[in-house]
Amino acid sequence: MLWQALGLGLGYNATLVTLGATLLGIAAGVTGTFLFLRKRALVSDAVSHATLPGVALAFVIMVLLGGDGRSLLGLMLGSAVSACIGLLCISALTGRTRLSEDAAIGAVLSVFFGFGIVMLTVIQGMSAGRQAGLESFLLGSTAGMLFSDAVTIAAGGALVLAGVVALRRPLSILAFDPGYAAATGMNVARLDLAIMGLVMAITVVGLKIVGLILIVALLIIPPVAARFWSEKVTGVLWIAGLIGGLGGYIGAALSATAPALPTGPVIVLTLFAMFALSMLLAPARGVLAAVIRHLRFQKQVHLRQGLLALAQGQPIYEKLTLRLLERAGLARADGVATEDGKARAAKALRDEHRWQMARSREDFALAATYYDGLTEIETVLTGDQIAELDRLIGAPKGVPA
Amino acid sequence: MTPLELATADGARIAPSNASSAFDIQGMTVSYGQKPAVFSVDMSVPKGSMTAIIGPNGAGKSTLLKAALGIVTPLAGSVRVFGAPLDAGRAKIAYVPQRASVDWDFPTRVLDVVLMGLYRELGLLRRVRKGHIADAMDCLKRVGMEDFADRQIGQLSGGQQQRVFLARALAQKAELYLLDEPFAGVDAATEAAIIDVLKSLKDAGKTVIAVHHDLSTVPEYFDRVFLINTTKVAEGPVGTTFTEANLQTAYGGRLAGDQFGNAAIGG
Numbered sequence: 001m002l003w004q005a006l007g008l009g010l011g012y013n014a015t016l017v018t019l020g021a022t023l024l025g026i027a028a029g030v031t032g033t034f035l036f037l038r039k040r041a042l043v044s045d046a047v048s049h050a051t052l053p054g055v056a057l058a059f060v061i062m063v064l065l066g067g068d069g070r071s072l073l074g075l076m077l078g079s080a081v082s083a084c085i086g087l088l089c090i091s092a093l094t095g096r097t098r099l100s101e102d103a104a105i106g107a108v109l110s111v112f113f114g115f116g117i118v119m120l121t122v123i124q125g126m127s128a129g130r131q132a133g134l135e136s137f138l139l140g141s142t143a144g145m146l147f148s149d150a151v152t153i154a155a156g157g158a159l160v161l162a163g164v165v166a167l168r169r170p171l172s173i174l175a176f177d178p179g180y181a182a183a184t185g186m187n188v189a190r191l192d193l194a195i196m197g198l199v200m201a202i203t204v205v206g207l208k209i210v211g212l213i214l215i216v217a218l219l220i221i222p223p224v225a226a227r228f229w230s231e232k233v234t235g236v237l238w239i240a241g242l243i244g245g246l247g248g249y250i251g252a253a254l255s256a257t258a259p260a261l262p263t264g265p266v267i268v269l270t271l272f273a274m275f276a277l278s279m280l281l282a283p284a285r286g287v288l289a290a291v292i293r294h295l296r297f298q299k300q301v302h303l304r305q306g307l308l309a310l311a312q313g314q315p316i317y318e319k320l321t322l323r324l325l326e327r328a329g330l331a332r333a334d335g336v337a338t339e340d341g342k343a344r345a346a347k348a349l350r351d352e353h354r355w356q357m358a359r360s361r362e363d364f365a366l367a368a369t370y371y372d373g374l375t376e377i378e379t380v381l382t383g384d385q386i387a388e389l390d391r392l393i394g395a396p397k398g399v400p401a
Numbered sequence: 402m403t404p405l406e407l408a409t410a411d412g413a414r415i416a417p418s419n420a421s422s423a424f425d426i427q428g429m430t431v432s433y434g435q436k437p438a439v440f441s442v443d444m445s446v447p448k449g450s451m452t453a454i455i456g457p458n459g460a461g462k463s464t465l466l467k468a469a470l471g472i473v474t475p476l477a478g479s480v481r482v483f484g485a486p487l488d489a490g491r492a493k494i495a496y497v498p499q500r501a502s503v504d505w506d507f508p509t510r511v512l513d514v515v516l517m518g519l520y521r522e523l524g525l526l527r528r529v530r531k532g533h534i535a536d537a538m539d540c541l542k543r544v545g546m547e548d549f550a551d552r553q554i555g556q557l558s559g560g561q562q563q564r565v566f567l568a569r570a571l572a573q574k575a576e577l578y579l580l581d582e583p584f585a586g587v588d589a590a591t592e593a594a595i596i597d598v599l600k601s602l603k604d605a606g607k608t609v610i611a612v613h614h615d616l617s618t619v620p621e622y623f624d625r626v627f628l629i630n631t632t633k634v635a636e637g638p639v640g641t642t643f644t645e646a647n648l649q650t651a652y653g654g655r656l657a658g659d660q661f662g663n664a665a666i667g668g
Contacts, residue, residue: 166525173517177503182472183496184520231508231553
């Protein structure tokens with residue numbers, strides 16, 4: 001069943017939804033990247049909640065104009081207008097009062113959402129129009145998605161994607177260094193508005209599939225997951241698009257396998273699974289890699305300290321050090337150095353003296369900056385330079401047995 | 402001449418038509434809330450000079466630069482760059498912000514940061530070509546960071562970060578360099594490298610203005626000083642302006658007397 005779904009073999013509606021969700025996921029992931037890099041992820045939450053009154057008002061207006069109030073394009077337009085007003089409220093609150101942005105976001109989000117819910121309840125009591133199902137904009141609903149809906153979503157997503165790709169250069173500079181961006185003559189306020197406009201567009205486009213409460217997940221989880229895999233803006237951008245697209249595709253296909261599974265939430269859970277995998281397994285920034293790196297580093301430190309202690313005839317009290325030395329064949333369980341251990345210990349001590357000499361001499365100042373107690377001196381200095389250090393130190397000292 | 406005498410009721414002023422002037426600020430006033438951080442400050446920096454902006458903490462040194470560049474919006478004041486209005490002269494300005502003002506865990510490499518300096522040239526869509534990369538590498542070489550081009554910026558030390566910022570400014574091939582605390586918290590080797598670059602810029606006829614906090618190096622590094630403590634205290638060549646009297650006015654009782662003696666001319 002799942003394989004059938006992934007192969008788009010579950011019928012017309014499921015195929016439409018899956019393709020729409022994939023495109024939406026790509027566009028949302030890419031757009032969300034700059035939101036994330038600009039550290040304004042929460043604004044998207046306020047924007048999405050602020051769409052609700054617009055959806056309700058658009059429905060009322062369309063009914064008053066004699067329609068049935070269910071045109072997706074009309075509802076999207078309405079939601080865009082109220083999201084805009086919400087955005088303006090946030091920037092007015094932060095710009096003209098002493099409120100911080102998070103407080104402004106909290107206020108706008110809850111008030112707009114509350115107003116929207118009131119409007120929805122009122123509409124439920126209206127006799128005109130086909131109000132049933134309007135509340136599906138909260139969590140998305142893909143049952144009965146039309147081909148025209150899918151085309152609207154695809155076209156909107158593609159437009160937003162093109163916008164982000166075109167603006168990626170100034171947006172990267174702005175996200176990294178807003179002061180520099182302003183000094184170069186970029187209009188920072190307008191660029192920030194552009195990001196928000198694109199985010200708003202994604203929210204509006206995504207209302208039908210994931211709904212306004214969960215759209216923030218499509219914007220934020222992909223870049224956050226992608227950040228684990230890449231150290232470049234363009235890398236994060238494309239990987240976020242990939243993760244978003246995969247999440248949309250797999251999530252929609254999964255939800256199509258059982259009639260009771262809601263599409264939006266399943267997509268979000270799929271994205272979360274990819275985030276969790278990224279966090280654990282990513283090679284450079286992942287949690288497992290960090291743990292392994294830490295353990296390896298700890299081992300290195302203990303071995304080096306143990307060798308220096310052996311070389312200077314000091315007793316080793318730390319059990320971990322002893323165990324590591326023993327396992328490396330450098331010492332016996334009672335802390336006495338093996339032949340191999342003696343040689344290595346002597347070398348460690350000699351290198352330590354060389355480093356100390358290098359650090360005390362101005363002509364080695366640059367090399368001395370590499371000293372961290374672990375770096376092998378041969379990787380920093382040439383044989384001639386080490387010989388020069390040895391000459392400065394004097395005759396090699398004996399190692400106490 | 403005290404700064405207060407310079408302020409006029411309507412703030413209107415006629416810019417001096419000084420052809421050899423690289424950077425002119427007129428009546429700059431910036432306020433965070435009701436208290437001005439910078440009040441009615443004038444500045445006139447001749448072409449090819451090296452000017453240190455000095456003053457106590459919170460005196461408005463960085464704010465003056467930021468307002469002059471439009472990074473913060475001033476209440477009043479105008480700026481002319483080589484005689485032209487700010488926006489017409491932007492292409493001639495390279496700005497080096499405070500190192501601590503950005504998040505160094507940003508996903509970018511050293512070379513990419515330097516390439517940001519070519520943004521005016523590249524615009525939105527033009528592709529980065531080999532020539533651009535060669536330019537950027539050249540700038541990295543001038544600050545001694547060419548071996549770090551592919552490093553993630555999060556792995557750099559403070560001094561290396563500062564050099565990368567300077568390289569980005571060099572990539573702009575500007576005429577006027579504005580630096581905000583370029584020597585703050587950097588190692589001695591970096592400080593020497595930066596001052597070498599700045600002096601070579603001056604030798605090439607460029608103009609350099611830097612917010613500076615270390616009074617002891619002012620005479621060695623710069624040929625002009627600009628003293629500020631919310632209002633302008635004094636401006637001119639180090640030899641005549643970097644005096645104990647001016648420092649006393651700018652810093653009040655916040656510096657011990659013997660520090661003046663070490664730093665100031667004729668102290």
